[in-house]
Amino acid sequence: MSDVTVTLPDGSELSVPEESSVEDVAYEIGPGLGSDTVAGVVDGDLVDKAEEVADGDRLVIVTEGSDEYLQVLRHSAAHVFAQALQRRHPEAELTIGPPTDEGFYYDVAGVDLDESDLDEIEAEMAEIIEADYDIERVERSWETAFDIYADNEYKQEILETEAADEETVSFYVQDDWQDLCRGPHVDSTGDIGAVKLLNVSSSYWRGDEENDTLTRVHGTAFESEDDLDEFIERREEAKERDHRKIGTEMDLFSVPDHSPGCVHFHPDGMAIRRELEEYIREKNDELGYDEVWTPELNKAELWKPTGHYDTFTESGEMFNWEQDDTEYGLKPMNCANHAHVYDSDTHSYRDLPIRLSEFGTCYRNEQSGELSGLFRVRGFTQDDGHAFIHPEQIKEEIRGTLGVVRDIYGDFGFDISYKLETRGDDAVGSEEIWANATDALKAALESEGLEYDIEAGEAAFYGPKIGIDAHDAIGREWTVGTVQLDFNIPRRLDLTYVGEDNEEHHPVMVHRALLGTFERFMGIMIEHFKGNFPTWLAPEQVRILPISEDQLGYAHRIKNELDGFRVEVDDRDWTIGRKIRAGHDDRVPYMLVVGGDEAEAGTVSVRDRFEDEADDVDPERFRDHLATEVESRTLDPDFVD
RNA sequence: GCCGGAGUAGCUCAGCUGGCAGAGCGAUUCCUUCGUAAGGAAUAGGCCGGGGGUUCAAAUCCCCCCUCCGGCUCCA
Numbered sequence: 111m112s113d114v115t116v117t118l119p120d121g122s123e124l125s126v127p128e129e130s131s132v133e134d135v136a137y138e139i140g141p142g143l144g145s146d147t148v149a150g151v152v153d154g155d156l157v158d159k160a161e162e163v164a165d166g167d168r169l170v171i172v173t174e175g176s177d178e179y180l181q182v183l184r185h186s187a188a189h190v191f192a193q194a195l196q197r198r199h200p201e202a203e204l205t206i207g208p209p210t211d212e213g214f215y216y217d218v219a220g221v222d223l224d225e226s227d228l229d230e231i232e233a234e235m236a237e238i239i240e241a242d243y244d245i246e247r248v249e250r251s252w253e254t255a256f257d258i259y260a261d262n263e264y265k266q267e268i269l270e271t272e273a274a275d276e277e278t279v280s281f282y283v284q285d286d287w288q289d290l291c292r293g294p295h296v297d298s299t300g301d302i303g304a305v306k307l308l309n310v311s312s313s314y315w316r317g318d319e320e321n322d323t324l325t326r327v328h329g330t331a332f333e334s335e336d337d338l339d340e341f342i343e344r345r346e347e348a349k350e351r352d353h354r355k356i357g358t359e360m361d362l363f364s365v366p367d368h369s370p371g372c373v374h375f376h377p378d379g380m381a382i383r384r385e386l387e388e389y390i391r392e393k394n395d396e397l398g399y400d401e402v403w404t405p406e407l408n409k410a411e412l413w414k415p416t417g418h419y420d421t422f423t424e425s426g427e428m429f430n431w432e433q434d435d436t437e438y439g440l441k442p443m444n445c446a447n448h449a450h451v452y453d454s455d456t457h458s459y460r461d462l463p464i465r466l467s468e469f470g471t472c473y474r475n476e477q478s479g480e481l482s483g484l485f486r487v488r489g490f491t492q493d494d495g496h497a498f499i500h501p502e503q504i505k506e507e508i509r510g511t512l513g514v515v516r517d518i519y520g521d522f523g524f525d526i527s528y529k530l531e532t533r534g535d536d537a538v539g540s541e542e543i544w545a546n547a548t549d550a551l552k553a554a555l556e557s558e559g560l561e562y563d564i565e566a567g568e569a570a571f572y573g574p575k576i577g578i579d580a581h582d583a584i585g586r587e588w589t590v591g592t593v594q595l596d597f598n599i600p601r602r603l604d605l606t607y608v609g610e611d612n613e614e615h616h617p618v619m620v621h622r623a624l625l626g627t628f629e630r631f632m633g634i635m636i637e638h639f640k641g642n643f644p645t646w647l648a649p650e651q652v653r654i655l656p657i658s659e660d661q662l663g664y665a666h667r668i669k670n671e672l673d674g675f676r677v678e679v680d681d682r683d684w685t686i687g688r689k690i691r692a693g694h695d696d697r698v699p700y701m702l703v704v705g706g707d708e709a710e711a712g713t714v715s716v717r718d719r720f721e722d723e724a725d726d727v728d729p730e731r732f733r734d735h736l737a738t739e740v741e742s743r744t745l746d747p748d749f750v751d
Numbered sequence: 752g753c754c755g756g757a758g759u760a761g762c763u764c765a766g767c768u769g770g771c772a773g774a775g776c777g778a779u780u781c782c783u784u785c786g787u788a789a790g791g792a793a794u795a796g797g798c799c800g801g802g803g804g805u806u807c808a809a810a811u812c813c814c815c816c817c818u819c820c821g822g823c824u825c826c827a
Contacts, residue, residue, distance in 0.1 A: 312821075478818090695789095703787065
């Protein structure tokens, strides 16, 4: 009998008899590992421990301590849900129920569920877990499986597609219930420590809107109740940070019913946006951009040669209409306008790079169901910019931009990661052009020593893209800035510069946005800071709290001394305790308490949002500190340390 | 756009088995002049998302539309 050889995570190789299972290999390594084995990862795929290994497989044994264990456990929790559901609603048809990053879901058909049904299903799940049924993998013939699902077209479709070539398929059986499933699963239902059903929503069969609508129940599972509690706390935390809630509380913006997807910035929200704009102007200056402004309203023909018109009208995303026998539209991107600014004059290779920036307001008709607060809108303003360069300048241009991007996200306290998005189905231009552009972006990333993930097929239609993901205070990732390289639009618009050879050449366009859009970035910041903006961004930087009416005059004198900062005097007829409470609720970084003592001594009492206090402070010293703190864009108020 | 849920005072929400539209916070006024996370009282504030219908009577029941929320699909 011949052997097969598998490679273990430490790089060592192990020869085992043919037809050995993952579990057999584990026993071969050691009896302890063997008995602890839950599943395996073969060449990156999670498989059942009964799966046979093949020659050359890279194998990882999954035990309770493995990262993959939670995934296995959640998959089993999905089964427990499905069993519980069918105990209560025997008519329910099962489709698929995979684990996800956050837990699991199961898509079901033939049953009406709403959130109020979840409690009883959860109780049924608890009983199944309590009963600690063994979970057994059973191989059945394809035909038997097909008969079992005589009344379930979805499972039949799975058998006819994914398992079409299989003689036998695996079922997982617990108690009197079974499900067609590849696994792997935990050994028994009792291994699932804690489960919770989260919500009921809907989905399409196989994610296609042409298909049947299914009911999707989301849930999660953990090894212990403590882990579940922690998860629920994190969810509560995310809810507390919701920018829509905080935006309303702080009166930063609104998206009224008459303007779906179009944000109204209120004075305090606009104060933040102005700071952001000034900040980005500084960065654009640093990068050598010249600011322009171009119109939102143009004839549709503007976007035809660039390819925007086709791309955006096909997806229904472009706002356009007939007016006086002419088709007009609102710009979905700024590139075409900037290209025309470039093209309004002739350029020598000596002039390049020519860099144009704009806080450009664009409109896209996002599907109504997609709209969400500041994150998904129809009208948005990009901190956009286009650099027109010649090919030798690509690497330096991209590197310079990435360097500034890194500075920017550091200033906000975000960690960032990079992804390289490559040619998609809607791409214009030749494969060769794309390959060159993609290689150039790779080279720039690599020369900066930056790690990146490749997202195949995700690029914009005109060129490959470096996407910048910001990681916020509670570990979520958001795509913010982008740097894209474009050889296509300059050709399509016949943009030129005169080279050293006195011939005309097409420039290369770098499209880039540093924050992405002000709307989305503001939303991300609100959630990241939980509304507690750094002093330089805070709409109200300092609030002066007079102890009694007698100090109102003094309070206003202090306010005048802080001219140039955003300062308010709380002149309400309230006790000092209540004013402090309100100051904290309103997330003001600094409160200056002024009573009789301070007025007499010419000082202030400083209290920051961390409840740190300093008495007998010289107002001038506070002002100087405030100026430094704002100037250096310090993240947390640090006058009192 | 699709599926499900929701829309009542500036905000958070109760009322919805049809019968005078409510509470807390906030706002205004008065009392209090107060020392580091909510002092007291009074008053104002509503097209019950919009339109149509059923009914003696609709916030409440029915239909259509709008908007939001959770998902799907899509994306900066």
